[in-house]
Amino acid sequence: MKLATIGAVVGALALSGCASVMNDSTHPMKVETKGESGEMITGADCKLTNDYGSFNVKSGDTTQIRRSGKDLDILCTHPGNPDATARAVSRANSGMYGNIILGGGIGALIDHNKGTAYTYPTWVQLQFGKSLVFDRSTEQNGQPVTPAEVAK
Numbered sequence: 001m002k003l004a005t006i007g008a009v010v011g012a013l014a015l016s017g018c019a020s021v022m023n024d025s026t027h028p029m030k031v032e033t034k035g036e037s038g039e040m041i042t043g044a045d046c047k048l049t050n051d052y053g054s055f056n057v058k059s060g061d062t063t064q065i066r067r068s069g070k071d072l073d074i075l076c077t078h079p080g081n082p083d084a085t086a087r088a089v090s091r092a093n094s095g096m097y098g099n100i101i102l103g104g105g106i107g108a109l110i111d112h113n114k115g116t117a118y119t120y121p122t123w124v125q126l127q128f129g130k131s132l133v134f135d136r137s138t139e140q141n142g143q144p145v146t147p148a149e150v151a152k
Contacts, residue, residue: 026064030123032144033059033076033084041128044078048088059126069118076126084126086147089135090118121145 033044042060049055050068057063059076072088121136123144132147139145 024067026066027119028062028122029065029088029120030062030144031057031059031074031076032123032125033078034125034127035081036127036129038127041078041081044076044081044084044128046074046076046126049073049075050090065120067118067120072120074124074126076128078128081128084128084130084132086124086126086132086134087150088120088124089133089137090120091136092117 029048031046031048033041033046035041040060042058044059046057046059047054048057048063048065050066050072051070052066052068055063055065059078065072067090069090071090074084074086074088076084078084119136121134121139123139124134124147125144126132131150133150134145134147136145
């Protein structure tokens, strides 16, 4: 009887997707903006867009972003400053790796399609007049992600 119960639990987890069980469909992202000389500017209007829609936030605040396997485009505007643009790279999270390790191919496919297997950087600092790329793979806990500048 115990073997049947264990089998049912393992089967349910494989079908539901490990990341779906471990992660919400959203996660927090703090968005900050800096002026061209590096000073912090709060209150800029920022629009974050991925394949699930657009999310608005004022710079200096944290918002919930819908997870996706697609990168997140960010545009911040503020009077008297040139636009600040960025791309936040989506990376597979531990839930996806759990699916792969545990052999949950079906779960990995479900989580990929739902976006729950992916995470964006949790803290970004855009700079007005620049186009930046933020990659979660360089994230260090408690620090904003160090950006790479896109050549114009």
